[in-house]
Structure formats: C-alpha cells, structure tokens
Amino acid sequence: MFNNLFNSIDLKGLHLKNRIIFPAMGTKMAEEDGNVSQQIIDYQVARVKGGCGLNMSEVCSVHKASAPKGFLAIHSDSLIESHKKFTEAIHNAGGKCGVQLWQGSLASSLDPSAEILVADDFKYGKYTIPKISVEKIKEVVDSFGEAARRSVEAGYDCIGFHCGHNYLPHSFLTAGMNNRDDEYGGSLENRAKFPLECIRAIRKNIPNDMPLIMRVDAHDDYFKNGLTIDDIIKFCLMAKEAGVDALDISRGNMITPGLKYEVPPIDIPNGFNVENAARIKKETGMVTIAVGRINTPKLADEIIADGKADMVVVGRGQLADPEFCNKAKDGKLDEIVYCVGCNQGCYDGFTDPNVPFITCLRNPLLGHESDDFISKPTEKKKVLVAGAGVGGLEVACLLKEKGHDVVVYESSDHTGGQFLTAGKAPRKNEMLLAAQSYEKKAERLGIEIHLNTPVNAELIRKEMPDEVVAAIGAVPIKIPVDGYDNDNVFSSHDVLNGKSVPFGKCVVIGGGLVGVETAEFIKENLDLDVTIVEMNDEVAKDLGAIRKICVMESLSKSNIKAETSARLTRIGDGFIAVDRDGEEEYILADSVVMAIGAKAKAHDEIKNECEKLSIPCHVIGDTKRARRAINSIREAYEVAGEI
The missing domain is CATH 3.40.50.720 (NAD(P)-binding Rossmann-like Domain)
Structure with missing residues (x-):
C-alpha cells in the first residue's frame, strides 16, 4: 500500500528503503555533556523497527563554547564513542541514520553558561549581544568541518546541516537579522558567505558519496526585510554548487510568531509548506524533502506521487505512533495512533523546565521505549x-x-x-x-x-x-452570582455540543482555553458579536506558547473582544456586571456562556x-x-x- 511512499530512493551512495524521514527534534534526553544517552538510542530504534527509512539525530552542537548543556553535541573527539553506539544500534535494527550539525545562536541561551553567537548586534532583553567577529566566524566554520569528520568516524550514513529557524547560518543569510557592513553582510551573496563556508567545510571532511542534506526555511515569516522564496532558491543553487545534495524545506523561526510554523500545531493546515517545497524542487532540480504537519500516509503518498517532493518528514506522527510506517505499509490505517498537533507533550514539554523530557498526549510511552510498562498479567481479572x-x-x-x-x-x-x-x-x-x-x-x-x-x-x-x-x-464549575440560572445563560460544553444556541450580543465568561475556543466557535458558526470576560490580566493564559500565537491571531482576525482583569459579579437583564479594580462596570449581554473551568x-x-x-x-x-x-x-x- 502507498507504493510511492514506500518506494526506495538513492541519495548519492545511500540507499533508503522508503521516502519517510524521522527528523531532528529536541527531546531533553541527551546527557548533560552532549553524549548520546541510552534513552535516545531506545527512542530512535523504536522508530527504526517501526519502518522508518531515515532517522536523523536531534540537533547536534558543533562548537563547544556555544553548546548548550543537555543537547546532543559532536564538538569533541570524546563524544564520538556514544555516537558510535547510536549508529550501531540504528544499523543493527536495519535502519539508516544521519546527524544534524547545528550552531544554535540565540537558542544557546537555554544554557546560561553557553556563549551566544549572533550574526549582527542583537538586543536581548536589557542587553545587546555583540555580533560575532570574523575570527570567531572562522572558528565556527572549522567546527562544522571537524564535526563532520567526527560524524563520519562515528558511522553516520549522511550529514544534515541546519540552515533555518534563526540558528546562526540562517541568521547570517537573512537581511532580517544581518545588517553587517563587512564581507558577511549586504548583498545576498555576501550574507550567504558564512553558510556556504560551513557547507564547504563539511563537504571537505566527508566521503564523496555521502549525502549532505540542508535544512532551510522556504522563506522568512514575520521578518522585516526577510528572505523571500526567490532568495532561498538562489541560495539553494549556491549551496548545490558548494556540495549540498538534498534540501529539507522547513519554515519558521524562534523570535517572532513565525514560531508557529516551526512546530506547527493543530491550527495550521496539514501539508501547509508542501507547495513551497514543490516550487523549490522544480526551480533547483534538487532532491527535495517536504515538511509540515504531514501526519497521514495518504497525504505523504500524494506528495510523492504528485512530484512535489522526493521524500517527506513524518516527525510527530512517529512520536504518537512509532509503528506509523509499518502500519501504513500494511494498510492498517485504523490502527495508526495519529498525532493531533496539540503540542502539549512535544513542544510544551520541551520548553517546560519541570518536565524531564518530551512526551506525547497520544503516546505516554515516548521516552520509555525500553520499559516493560504494560506486561502481561499473572492473573486474568x-x-x-x-x-x-x-x-x-x-x-x-x-x-x-x-x-x-x-x-x-x-x-x-x-x-x-x-x-x-x-x-x-x-x-x-x-x-x-x-x-x-x-x-x-x-x-x-x-x-x-x-x-x-x-x-x-x-x-x-x-x-x-x-x-x-x-x-x-x-x-x-458554577459561579454563585445572581442571574446564573437565567434562561439566557449556557455552559460552554452545551454550546460546543449543539445543545444550546447563544443569541444577540454574547459574552463568554472565562478566557482560558475553553473560553477562547468557545468564543471562536460562536463567532464562526453564529456570527454573533462576542466578548470574552476574563478575571486574569490576559486571555489564553493556559495555552502553550505556539497554540496561543494561533488562537490570539484568530481572535484578532475575528474581531472578538476581550475584557481582562474583570470579575463577574452578577448577570442582569441584557447585561452583566463585573468588578474591575473595585469599580463596578457593565457589559451588554443578551446571552452569556460560562466557560470558567471544570x-x-x-x-x-x-x-x-x-x-x-x-x-x-x-x-x-x-x-x-x-x-x-x-x-x-x-x-x-x-x-x-x-x-
């Protein structure tokens, strides 16, 4: 089944059994010093056994001084041995693997002890981080080359070069962050100089038949003077000449609302970036990989069949179900546990310091692959x-x-x-x-x-x-205020389930996840004038960072109003009363929807x-x-x- 998706492909000297890639995703499972942990090996091997064609390591630091603790690293020879264990485990399980070489720029700030390298002077809170010097640029370029050498020694089948998401190579490439006045700034050709030097350093240190895959943004989002897709196509042609063999077309960045495209939640359409990949493939003639909420076998197969990409990334789809590939190939579509794009376990779990490593709403066994979690009982009950x-x-x-x-x-x-x-x-x-x-x-x-x-x-x-x-x-939850039991007062659950229909000017009490989504539902389905009333100082406070970006943009686009720091005190005939800073205020309300929690x-x-x-x-x-x-x-x- 899905013969296009499960057809083999050759990248230079690398033969892959299918077109599915498990991408580099942060897990917080690495050893603090950057070594590969047994937990990462077990996690990756489970996806190899699940039928994936190519497994990429999560981002791997190449430069020691700027390497954040808790991330994979390959900046020193002492780290090679753990990477060998990783590649051997992948190969013994019948898979192929690549390492994604990375310099994180602003992402290094996740570790206060790590050096932060930026392409140009960057205002960071109260401080300004000075731009990287030319001498340091050369040092980082050499680091990419040395990391590539170590990767070959460790037994990787291919190399990934991260040139997206505002990491250092991308930050040099985009005029949205690079206003340098030296040889590394100005024209696209000058801004491309640093990433091209990194590519050449990598290429010089790996075998001729080893594929080099570059992850790059299709264009910049929310950046003034950002890269266009035309700029990216020109750069990809330069990268091709420098030694890149395949393009991994991503999108998004970590310092603007464009973050929503880097780890796209349920709010973003499936396959939202595919057409960008298709155009880049057509105009560069390069092997191209499509990325972006491709979480069903049908969509993935259609992308390959239509010639829009040569391979596809299925990341969170394989977090939710490590057997995604096998089940898809065998036609067991009803048995696949599909990712729902909630971002709660993967992205929110990654950014929450209280969560030890990522997890998944649909797969709590993520990160516990070696545990005998659900053993057979000794006694049937x-x-x-x-x-x-x-x-x-x-x-x-x-x-x-x-x-x-x-x-x-x-x-x-x-x-x-x-x-x-x-x-x-x-x-x-x-x-x-x-x-x-x-x-x-x-x-x-x-x-x-x-x-x-x-x-x-x-x-x-x-x-x-x-x-x-x-x-x-x-x-x-019920609020004990006058008017709560009026006929024009409904619960958010009844509204969403179609059991109650608000009317006229509608006020939603509660601006958490349920409240904002109920307000959106009312606006979209009934086109009412909707106001959210929230007692805290902001709405959507309980949403994860990326879903909040999407929801807040939707509220603004839909003209849904929000009254914050307002506590409901009573519900009257055609209005509600709220307390704000000790003063009673009135808001017109023909109908009221309660969404204050459960x-x-x-x-x-x-x-x-x-x-x-x-x-x-x-x-x-x-x-x-x-x-x-x-x-x-x-x-x-x-x-x-x-x-």
Missing part, C-alpha cells in the same frame, strides 16, 4: 471501567490487550467525553477524529460499552469486578462501594482533578501497568 472518555477508553483498551476481561459503563449517550467536545472547536477536527478512534479501537478489541448507564453501588454489586477504574470526568465529578458512591466490597478502585483523569487529556491518558497507562 474482570475490570469495570466507569466512564468512556478518552482516559476510560484508553485504560480499557490497554487492559484488554493485556488479557483482562473489561466492561465499560458511560452515563451519557456517547463516548469521548470532553475530548470529543474539544474537537468541535474551530480547527480541531483532528481531535474529534482522535476521540472517535478510541471507541473504534475498543470495538475492534471486543470491549462491551454500555451507554446511558451510570456506575453506582447497585451496578458494582451486580458486576462484582475484581478491580474498578473510575474515569467519569468532570462537570462545569471540577471532578463526585465519585464517592463508587469509591465507598468498592471499599465495602474490598475491590481496588483506581481514579484517573478529571475524576482525580480536572486537567487536560494528556494527564488522563498518561494515568490510564500507569493504572493499566499496575493491574
């Missing part, structure tokens, strides 16, 4: 799962796969819970499909699901299970009956404490591992 949200269905499926007998009871008339409701918001259809996929998986496994049947003491006594999992979810559903009856009957009761997800789906699914895995 009957397990009753209360609640058919994604947490309940996930734990039910995991327990069934372990060999237990599982039955699920759900109080409402549908499965999916709040995950299904969230999927009704604008731009989130993939989340809706994911919610539905949990039910389909449960059906494939033969799990009984009883709808419109709440779990109570009588039901537990009737079923007499060996263990119970309480996953009954949460309910909206609290765990009461599960005392379930818990007490289990205690009475000496049945172990496990509580997961929102039933423990209202949070996000990523928590529910992770706890489902933890509980499944215990039973």
Whole structure:
C-alpha cells in the first residue's frame, strides 16, 4: 500500500528503503555533556523497527563554547564513542541514520553558561549581544568541518546541516537579522558567505558519496526585510554548487510568531509548506524533502506521487505512533495512533523546565521505549471501567490487550467525553477524529460499552469486578452570582455540543482555553458579536506558547473582544456586571456562556462501594482533578501497568 511512499530512493551512495524521514527534534534526553544517552538510542530504534527509512539525530552542537548543556553535541573527539553506539544500534535494527550539525545562536541561551553567537548586534532583553567577529566566524566554520569528520568516524550514513529557524547560518543569510557592513553582510551573496563556508567545510571532511542534506526555511515569516522564496532558491543553487545534495524545506523561526510554523500545531493546515517545497524542487532540480504537519500516509503518498517532493518528514506522527510506517505499509490505517498537533507533550514539554523530557498526549510511552510498562498479567481479572472518555477508553483498551476481561459503563449517550467536545472547536477536527478512534479501537478489541448507564453501588454489586477504574470526568464549575440560572445563560460544553444556541450580543465568561475556543466557535458558526470576560490580566493564559500565537491571531482576525482583569459579579437583564479594580462596570449581554473551568465529578458512591466490597478502585483523569487529556491518558497507562 502507498507504493510511492514506500518506494526506495538513492541519495548519492545511500540507499533508503522508503521516502519517510524521522527528523531532528529536541527531546531533553541527551546527557548533560552532549553524549548520546541510552534513552535516545531506545527512542530512535523504536522508530527504526517501526519502518522508518531515515532517522536523523536531534540537533547536534558543533562548537563547544556555544553548546548548550543537555543537547546532543559532536564538538569533541570524546563524544564520538556514544555516537558510535547510536549508529550501531540504528544499523543493527536495519535502519539508516544521519546527524544534524547545528550552531544554535540565540537558542544557546537555554544554557546560561553557553556563549551566544549572533550574526549582527542583537538586543536581548536589557542587553545587546555583540555580533560575532570574523575570527570567531572562522572558528565556527572549522567546527562544522571537524564535526563532520567526527560524524563520519562515528558511522553516520549522511550529514544534515541546519540552515533555518534563526540558528546562526540562517541568521547570517537573512537581511532580517544581518545588517553587517563587512564581507558577511549586504548583498545576498555576501550574507550567504558564512553558510556556504560551513557547507564547504563539511563537504571537505566527508566521503564523496555521502549525502549532505540542508535544512532551510522556504522563506522568512514575520521578518522585516526577510528572505523571500526567490532568495532561498538562489541560495539553494549556491549551496548545490558548494556540495549540498538534498534540501529539507522547513519554515519558521524562534523570535517572532513565525514560531508557529516551526512546530506547527493543530491550527495550521496539514501539508501547509508542501507547495513551497514543490516550487523549490522544480526551480533547483534538487532532491527535495517536504515538511509540515504531514501526519497521514495518504497525504505523504500524494506528495510523492504528485512530484512535489522526493521524500517527506513524518516527525510527530512517529512520536504518537512509532509503528506509523509499518502500519501504513500494511494498510492498517485504523490502527495508526495519529498525532493531533496539540503540542502539549512535544513542544510544551520541551520548553517546560519541570518536565524531564518530551512526551506525547497520544503516546505516554515516548521516552520509555525500553520499559516493560504494560506486561502481561499473572492473573486474568474482570475490570469495570466507569466512564468512556478518552482516559476510560484508553485504560480499557490497554487492559484488554493485556488479557483482562473489561466492561465499560458511560452515563451519557456517547463516548469521548470532553475530548470529543474539544474537537468541535474551530480547527480541531483532528481531535474529534482522535476521540472517535478510541471507541473504534475498543470495538475492534471486543470491549462491551454500555451507554446511558451510570456506575453506582447497585451496578458494582451486580458486576462484582475484581478491580474498578473510575474515569467519569468532570462537570462545569458554577459561579454563585445572581442571574446564573437565567434562561439566557449556557455552559460552554452545551454550546460546543449543539445543545444550546447563544443569541444577540454574547459574552463568554472565562478566557482560558475553553473560553477562547468557545468564543471562536460562536463567532464562526453564529456570527454573533462576542466578548470574552476574563478575571486574569490576559486571555489564553493556559495555552502553550505556539497554540496561543494561533488562537490570539484568530481572535484578532475575528474581531472578538476581550475584557481582562474583570470579575463577574452578577448577570442582569441584557447585561452583566463585573468588578474591575473595585469599580463596578457593565457589559451588554443578551446571552452569556460560562466557560470558567471544570471540577471532578463526585465519585464517592463508587469509591465507598468498592471499599465495602474490598475491590481496588483506581481514579484517573478529571475524576482525580480536572486537567487536560494528556494527564488522563498518561494515568490510564500507569493504572493499566499496575493491574
């Protein structure tokens, strides 16, 4: 199946079995000194065994003084040995691997002890970072060459050169960041001098038949005087002459809202960058790799079939399911666990200092590939799962796969819970499909699901299970203010699920994730005048950085107003009253939608009956404490591992 995608390809002396690349993505799994950890090896090998054609290491520092701790590095000979273990493991598993050589420029600031190198003077908070000297430029160029030499010695099959995302080579290339008045600034040819010198240094230190792949932005986003696609095409032709064999066409940068294209969330269309790759391929005649939310086999195959690219990157698609490639090739499309672009575990997890390494909403086993997390039980048990949200269905499926007998009871008339409701918001259809996929998986496994049947003491006594999992979810929080029970007041969940229809001038109370998405839904589907009222000093405060960029841009484009630092005090006839800095203010409101959060559903009856009957009761997800789906699914895995 998908013969175009799974057709082999030769890059110089490298033969690849298919057209799928697992790209360089930060994991926080590297050793602090830059060595490859066993955790990274296990993580990568799982994707090799899953059928991927080419695995790239995550970005790998080439210059010691500017190498941030906790990132892979290959700036010293002492690091070669761990890279050898990495390449040997990949090869022993039947794969091919490349190393992505990198100088991070401003990204090095993630480590306060690392030197920050910038193409031109750059204002950074209160300080100005001075531009890199010509002498230091030569030092970094030599570092790229030496890193390439070490990469060959370590056994890599190809080399990647990162010339995008505002890292140092890209920062030199773009006039948006480079206003130097020496030989490295001014014209495109001058600005291209540093990255071209790096390319030549790499090429000089690797075999003639070893492919050199360059990652480059298709054009600059949100940059004044930034690179156009015409500039990039001219540069790629220069790079081709300098020794680059293939182009990895990315997009985005880390210092503007263009970050949304670097790690594109669910808000960005699938394959949004493919046409750029197609044009660059056509006008350069080079082997070209398409990147950007390519997370279904059908889309990936069509890109190859239509000649828009020679290969495709499937990154987060393989985070969500390490068996993505094998399942696609075998036509097991319903079994693929698809990435939904939530960014919660991969990007938000990477930037959160409290998270040890990246994870995935749909795959909590990410980073735990060597753990015997879901071992077969020594004793087959009957397990009753209360609640058919994604947490309940996930734990039910995991327990069934372990060999237990599982039955699920759900109080409402549908499965999916709040995950299904969230999927009704604008731009989130993939989340809706994911919610539905949990039910389909449960059906494939033969799990009984009883709808419109709440779990109570009588039901537990009737079923007499060996263990119970309480996953009954949460309910909206109520604010005890005058007018809360008026006929013109609705819950955000009822609005998103189509059970209630706001009208006239509409005010949404609550500017968190649910509130802003509900406001967007109302504007898009009912075209009402919508105002968000939030008691904190900003809206969308609980969104990750990249999703927040997208949502805030959408609110602005849709003319949805936001009143912040405003606490609801009462709901009147045609208005609401808010307290702002001790003063009462009034906002016109024909209808009011409450989106102020949720609290765990009461599960005392379930818990007490289990205690009475000496049945172990496990509580997961929102039933423990209202949070996000990523928590529910992770706890489902933890509980499944215990039973």
